[in-house]
Amino acid sequence: MxxxxxxxxxxxxxxxxxxxxxxxxxxxxxxxxxxxxxxxxxxxxxxxxxxxxxxxxxxxxxxxxxxxxxxxxxxxxxxxxxxAAQTQAVQSEEKVEQAAAQTQAGNAPVVERAQSVSDQAPAVRKALSETGIAASDVEGTGRGGRITKEDVANHQAKPAASATPLSVAVGERVEKRVPMTRLRKRVAERLLSATQSTAMLTTFNEVNMKPVMEMRKQYKDAFEKRHGARLGFMSFFVKACTEALKRYPAVNASIDGDDIVYHGFYDIGVAVSSERGLVVPVLRDTDRMNYAEVENGIRDYAAKARDGKLSIEEMTGGTFTITNGGTFGSLLSTPILNPPQTAILGMHKIQERPMAVNGQVEILPMMYLALSYDHRMIDGKEAVGFLVTVKELLEEPAKLILDL
Structure with a gap:
């Protein structure tokens, strides 16, 4: 039927x-x-x-x-x-028998790879043509060894072996033109819109990560045994930001036309980098989540982002965003707003620096924090107050646990 x-x-x-x-x-x-x-x-x-x-x-x-x-x-x-499928099944069985015969004869079985561009799907043929990559050079991961668009992209992203010279004439200037994915185009549109339609400003501060690092070191094994989750830094930041959002509601608000919308809930988006681009899944009601739930939620989102399994519902909404450029080694940056949200916190690399403490110089693990905000909605006083609150809660994590 x-x-x-x-x-x-x-x-x-x-x-x-x-x-x-x-x-x-x-x-x-x-x-x-x-x-x-x-x-x-x-x-x-x-x-x-x-x-x-x-x-x-x-x-x-x-x-x-x-x-x-x-x-x-x-x-x-x-x-x-x-x-057609029955014929294909018979051909597959014949190939298996041929491979077995080669193995018995002492020869390694040969894996058949698609050699002809004409054998590929239209989108794959287009990708091969635009990148100038030969079909025979790409290892197909699709059914029956077929090449997918992802195979072409992955092949292009592979660094050339240092011992293999480029087959380019001396003095030739090579260019490759690759179309943007829909996700990359959408990200570009949103980022451009954010810079053009908001009065974006960034304020900075720095936080001593030693207290959090010592607490994590002391309890990470017991935490993992108890909750089945690794204790990372992100849960401390999510909980600190949640508490700071309670104290500064404007940072948790959004602008809708000529109206200000104050949200009575705390849905924090966590920026995750994937092969397809940057995605921002949302942790819902973070004020009701414990540290283990935050860590497990972020871990599950990271796995889904890697496998391309995030749903639209999981990336919709959000009242505030946290992005961590420190995972890539960024020391300082100015994150771009994620409209209609009016603020975003940027985390960065932890780096040991000499700091003055009670008149003495100490080497401490420091992190720069950056809060970008829409000045139409948030005044500088509120933005700075929010960032200082996050700093203080991270430098005295007991306050987070004791709700002080």
Missing amino acids: ATEIKAPVFPESVADGTIATWHKQVGEAVSRDEVICDIETDKVVLEVVAPADGSLSAIIKNEGDTVLSNEVIAQFEEGAVSG
């Missing part, structure tokens, strides 16, 4: 999507709930699964095509597998 395969119903904030990868081809056997297609939106990658056991009878939207919400992208045949 033929069934229409449709794109998911996109939320209002997502206008359309792009077919990223077909994991199954026409006639290829597929099991119920097996992923057959990925659709990339400007926020997340959505998976389309098979409604039953069977095979695709027709692909209507090819890789690289734009699709709308609930639009038909393929035809699916339930039950019997088509003759």
Whole structure:
């Protein structure tokens, strides 16, 4: 029985999507709930699964095509597998037998790789053409060794071996043109909009991380044994920011037209870097979360971001954002606002520096903090007060635990 395969119903904030990868081809056997297609939106990658056991009878939207919400992208045949799939299965069995014979003869089995550009999906052919990469040079990770767009991108990102000279004529200036992903374009649009539509200002301070580091060192093993989560620095920052937001409601507010919206809840976004770009999943009601819940939430979001499994709901909303450039070695930066939020905290690298303490010079692990804020909504006094509060709570973490 033929069934229409449709794109998911996109939320209002997502206008359309792009077919990223077909994991199954026409006639290829597929099991119920097996992923057959990925659709990339400007926020997340959505998976389309098979409604039953069977095979695709027709692909209507090819890789690289734009699709709308609930639009038909393929035809699916339930039950019997088509003759094309049966032929493919026989060919696969023959290849396995040939590999086994080679192994018995003392030869290593040869893995077949797609050699011809014409054998690839339209989006892959386009990516190969734009990057100038030969299909034979790319290791395909798709079904049957097929090359995906991600394979082309990963191959391009690989650093050239130091011992292998570039095959470029002397004096030649090489350029490569690669189209932006939908997510990268959306990030670019939002960042540009933030700089053009807000009165953004950044204030700085520094925090002595020694108290937090000593507490973490003392209790990290017991914490992990008790809660099954590693005790990191981010949970201290999330809890400190939550308390500071309670004291300075304007930093937790947003601007909607000519109105100021004060939020009576604390949903903190944590910027996470992924291969597809920067994403900001949101921890909900952080005032009700303990340290273990914060750490587990961040860990789960990081894993989902790496695997492209974050949902739109997990990245929607948020009243405040924390970003940590220190993981990449940044010593100081000015983070850009994440509208409609009116403030964002930037963490940075912990670096030992000589500091004056009670008239004596001590070497302390210091971190610069940066708070970017919308001056239309937040006055300098409130911004500085918020940042000083975060600093004080981190330098005396007992206050966080005792709610002082």
